[in-house]
Amino acid sequence: MIIGALLGEGWAAMLANRMRTLLTMLGMVFGVGAVIMMMAIGQGAQLMVNESIASMGSNLFIVLSGSTSAGGTRQGSGTVPTLTMADSQAISELPQIAAVAPNIFNSAQLIYASNNWSTQVAGSTPPILEVRDWQVVAGEGFKDSDIRAATRVLLMGQTVVKNLFGDENPVGKIVRVKNSPFLVMGVLAQKGQSLDGRDQDDTVLVPITTAQRQLFGNQFPGMVRMILVKAKSADVMAKAEQEMVDLLHARHRIHADKENDFSVRNLTALAQAAASTTEAMSTMLGAIASVSLLVGGIGIMNIMLVSVTERTREIGILMAIGAKNSDILLQFLFEAVMISLAGSFIGAVLGIACAYFYSQLNDTLVVVTLSSVVLAFGVAASVGVFFGFYPARKAANLKPIEALRFQ
Amino acid sequence: MTRPLISVSGLYKQYLANVPVLKDINFNIESSEFVAIMGHSGSGKSTLMNILGCLDTATAGHYYLQDRDTASLTSDELANLRNQLIGFVFQGFNLLPRSSLLENIALPLLYAGKSKPERREKAIQMLNRVGLAEFGERRPNQLSGGQQQRVAIARALVTDPKLILADEPTGNLDTQTSEDIMKIFHDMNAEQKITIILVTHEPDIAAHAKRMIVVRDGQIESDKST
Ligand SMILES: Nc1ncnc2c1ncn2[C@@H]1O[C@H](COP(=O)(O)OP(=O)(O)O)[C@@H](O)[C@H]1O
Ligand SMILES: [Mg+2]
Numbered sequence: 001m002i003i004g005a006l007l008g009e010g011w012a013a014m015l016a017n018r019m020r021t022l023l024t025m026l027g028m029v030f031g032v033g034a035v036i037m038m039m040a041i042g043q044g045a046q047l048m049v050n051e052s053i054a055s056m057g058s059n060l061f062i063v064l065s066g067s068t069s070a071g072g073t074r075q076g077s078g079t080v081p082t083l084t085m086a087d088s089q090a091i092s093e094l095p096q097i098a099a100v101a102p103n104i105f106n107s108a109q110l111i112y113a114s115n116n117w118s119t120q121v122a123g124s125t126p127p128i129l130e131v132r133d134w135q136v137v138a139g140e141g142f143k144d145s146d147i148r149a150a151t152r153v154l155l156m157g158q159t160v161v162k163n164l165f166g167d168e169n170p171v172g173k174i175v176r177v178k179n180s181p182f183l184v185m186g187v188l189a190q191k192g193q194s195l196d197g198r199d200q201d202d203t204v205l206v207p208i209t210t211a212q213r214q215l216f217g218n219q220f221p222g223m224v225r226m227i228l229v230k231a232k233s234a235d236v237m238a239k240a241e242q243e244m245v246d247l248l249h250a251r252h253r254i255h256a257d258k259e260n261d262f263s264v265r266n267l268t269a270l271a272q273a274a275a276s277t278t279e280a281m282s283t284m285l286g287a288i289a290s291v292s293l294l295v296g297g298i299g300i301m302n303i304m305l306v307s308v309t310e311r312t313r314e315i316g317i318l319m320a321i322g323a324k325n326s327d328i329l330l331q332f333l334f335e336a337v338m339i340s341l342a343g344s345f346i347g348a349v350l351g352i353a354c355a356y357f358y359s360q361l362n363d364t365l366v367v368v369t370l371s372s373v374v375l376a377f378g379v380a381a382s383v384g385v386f387f388g389f390y391p392a393r394k395a396a397n398l399k400p401i402e403a404l405r406f407q
Numbered sequence: 408m409t410r411p412l413i414s415v416s417g418l419y420k421q422y423l424a425n426v427p428v429l430k431d432i433n434f435n436i437e438s439s440e441f442v443a444i445m446g447h448s449g450s451g452k453s454t455l456m457n458i459l460g461c462l463d464t465a466t467a468g469h470y471y472l473q474d475r476d477t478a479s480l481t482s483d484e485l486a487n488l489r490n491q492l493i494g495f496v497f498q499g500f501n502l503l504p505r506s507s508l509l510e511n512i513a514l515p516l517l518y519a520g521k522s523k524p525e526r527r528e529k530a531i532q533m534l535n536r537v538g539l540a541e542f543g544e545r546r547p548n549q550l551s552g553g554q555q556q557r558v559a560i561a562r563a564l565v566t567d568p569k570l571i572l573a574d575e576p577t578g579n580l581d582t583q584t585s586e587d588i589m590k591i592f593h594d595m596n597a598e599q600k601i602t603i604i605l606v607t608h609e610p611d612i613a614a615h616a617k618r619m620i621v622v623r624d625g626q627i628e629s630d631k632s633t
Contacts, residue, residue: 016505317501320462321562322490322518324483400489401463404501 013335014342017307021339024303027296028343028383029350032376034289036351036368039375041358042282044366048193049278053271055191055200057132059098059237060267061229063091063244082252082261085208088227090247092127096240098232101128102208102224106216110204111176112164119160120203121177123211124228131230139171139186142207150209152177153185157201161187178215182206195274237266286372290379296343297383304336304391315395316403329396336388337381344380348373410474411435412570412602413459418468420454420625428454429625432468438569439600441592443607443616451625452606453574459604460493460572461485490518494563496573500555502547502562508534509543512562519566533561537591553584560591564601571595574606589615 014021065082085102092100105122128134129141142153154177161170170184191200206215208224231240241264248254248262308315315328352368359366413436420429428451436442446452457463458470461477470477472488480488495501502511513530521529534540537557539550547555556576563571573592577585593615595601607613614633621628 012506012510313501314503317503318514318518319486320460320489320495320501321515322486322566324486324518326483327518399463400461401457404462 011338013307013311013331014338020303020307024300024339025343025346027299028293028340028380029296029347031289031293031296031383032344032347032380033351033354034292034347035286035376035379036348036372037355037358038285038289039282039372040352040355040366040368041364042278042285043369043372044355044359044364046275046278046282047367048365049195049271049275052193052195053268053275055133056194056267056271057134057228057230058268059231059234060131061231061237061241061244062265062267063087063227063229063248064263064265065223065225066261066263083224083227084222085224086222087248087251088125088224090251091227091229091244094240094243094247096232096236096243097229099127099130099230101125101131101228102226103128103228104208104211104216104223104225105203106211108178108215110160110164111179112170112173115164117160117163119157121154121206121211121215122203123206123208123215125208128205128228131228134191135189136186137189138169139184141186142205146207147209150207150213152180152182152210152214153207154182155186155188155205156184157188157203158190159199159202160204177204177206180214195271234268237268241266293376293379293383296380297340297387300336300340300384301387301391303339304332304388305394307335308332308391308395311395312398312403312406315398316400316406319398319400320404325396328398329392332392332395333385333388336392337384340380340384340388341377344377347380348376351376410471412438412440412473414469414471414474415459416469418455418458418470419466420451420458420463421466427466427625429458429465432625432627434620434627434630436602436604439596439602440618441596441603441605441616442618442620443605443613444620444622445606445608445610445613446622446628447608450622452622455622456572456574456604456606460495461488486518490515491566492569494566494568494571496556496559496563496571496576498575498578500547500552500559500579502555502558504547507544507546508539508550508558511547511558512565515562515566529565530561533565534558536564537561551584552579553581553587556580556584556588557591560588564595568601570602570604572604575608576605577607577609577612585609585612 063083083102088100088102091097101124103122103124105120107118108121109116109118125147126141126143129136136155141155142151146153156170164170164175165173170187173184174181175184176182188201188205194200212222229240229244231237244264249260252261254260318328355366355368416433418429418432419427421427432455444452444455454463458465461472464478473492477485503514506514509527509530512533513526516526516529531543534543537560539554539557542550542554547558550558571592577588580588589612592603592605596603605612605616613619616633618630618632620630
């Protein structure tokens with residue numbers, strides 16, 4: 001009851017000093033705005049990472065050839081092909097493995113009518129679609145018979161479709177890859193960005209045999225640069241890795257004291273590490289922004305102290321007509337809290353708008369979560385109470401006659 | 408026989424290390440009296456009024472209000488006394504400049520815990536009584552001094568106090584307006600039996616009272632009925 005009325009008094013005092021109230025609010029506006037915006041950017045980054053991880057395919061290993069020591073110099077993985085189609089076949093027969101796709105790739109120019117586009121051409125086998133959890137959205141995927149016959153067919157990623165065909169349906173059309181005609185058999189589903197920021201849709205898939213024999217020359221016949229492997233489930237990842245390492249050890253006849261000529265990477269584990277890094281970054285952004293909330297709170301305290309001094313006589317009058325110390329305390333406290341809440345509200349709107357603007361500008365994802373807004377408001381209200389308390393108590397502890405006599 | 412409303416005995420007031428402003432003040436004031444306190448400027452009248460109004464405390468001596476020793480009361484109890492028992496009228500009006508007249512008048516009822524409709528109704532009634540019914544939504548600075556003082560009186564009366572303390576209420580007003588204000592005081596004393604203590608240094612204003620206490624250099628020089 002009386003609380004509601006005191007709230008009204010606080011509100012009236014705020015309205016009476018619009019300019020000052022507004023300036024005081026600015027601290028909270030920017031504080032809350034910054035927190036919400038930073039958290040939105042952080043959450044957006046996290047979401048993007050998670051989407052990339054999902055688009056990568058689950059329970060994924062990549063087996064790279066290379067890492068051989070040649071005369072003491074270590075060479076980068078994949079530089080010297082040591083993996084073969086037969087390795088790939090052998091891995092696919094391991095108990096914990098769901099699907100295996102050998103892979104070679106290079107960039108090449110594609111031409112359709114008057115359009116041309118340089119993209120990554122990857123040679124693989126039909127299981128690549130299962131390994132990468134990739135759908136064919138139009139037409140169909142290639143088959144084992146295409147591998148055996150090394151037919152000139154391809155599956156096209158969305159970015160390539162857009163750049164070569166625009167709105168036209170590419171399925172059944174002929175495009176030229178390095179001047180050889182290829183039939184577009186199907187179109188791959190959109191995958192978006194990979195973790196390292198590459199456009200996963202800027203690619204075409206061809207049968208691996210076609211790539212080996214007709215596109216990328218014959219330097220290492222039957223060799224593959226890497227093998228993508230999907231384990232049966234997340235629980236058997238470690239076991240699957242051990243099986244593969246043991247198998248390749250045996251197949252490549254590597255002695256215990258020699259270095260491997262291949263490497264197995266658990267992409268899913270790498271992705272999870274990336275995700276937790278992003279999460280840490282996003283938490284840190286929020287924490288840094290929270291400091292500005294504190295600064296906003298100090299601004300409130302400052303102005304409230306001025307306000308108490310300015311209104312000392314008024315406080316004296318209120319005491320003369322019967323205001324208790326606690327009434328004065330509450331009134332000033334409400335004023336501080338209302339300033340901070342109103343500031344928070346404006347800040348929230350501003351922060352959401354800025355986050356949206358930022359996402360448009362940088363073409364990234366931002367996510368404003370309810371919890372970030374609630375958190376910002378909660379902190380702002382507490383800051384209002386905390387920093388409003390000292391000035392309010394100062395007002396409440398004035399002696400009636402001293403307050404009344406104050407000039 | 409009932410005890411007096413106000414009983415002051417051996418009262419001293421001293422600011423810091425200076426000479427005392429009030430020295431050995433003794434008097435009783437009964438319910439529904441109309442008392443004028445007179446004296447030169449600086450004689451200690453306002454200091455005495457502030458102590459009587461529980462806005463200030465004495466350095467020594469006793470002040471009993473309604474039989475209660477004010478020195479033993481908590482600040483909340485004193486606030487309640489100022490709210491319920493006492494109404495103040497100041498020379499400078501002391502209205503809140505940013506609030507409307509009705510809001511000003513209703514404010515004491517807020518601290519008395521009255522509901523909003525109750526506060527508003529009572530404030531309108533009081534504004535009518537001082538003849539300013541049509542100005543309810545105005546700010547104090549849109550009124551003349553005499554009108555502002557009426558509003559201040561309405562505010563002082565809104566909680567139906569037993570005691571009105573008026574410190575030179577006509578000090579800023581011209582003669583005619585002063586007479587109008589004094590008529591209000593006279594009427595509230597005569598009709599509602601409200602006790603009035605009025606500080607003034609003008610004899611024609613003091614003439615409205617039925618008893619006159621003269622203060623000189625912080626001491627009571629004379630105390631007689633008129
Ligand atoms: N807060 C104060 N501190 C110091 N001296 C004061 C204070 N208030 C009043 N005085 C002194 O006390 C004396 C009486 O003041 P006051 O009661 O205001 O007189 P009056 O109202 O009769 O003119 C004056 O000499 C004045 O200077
Ligand atoms: Mg005086």
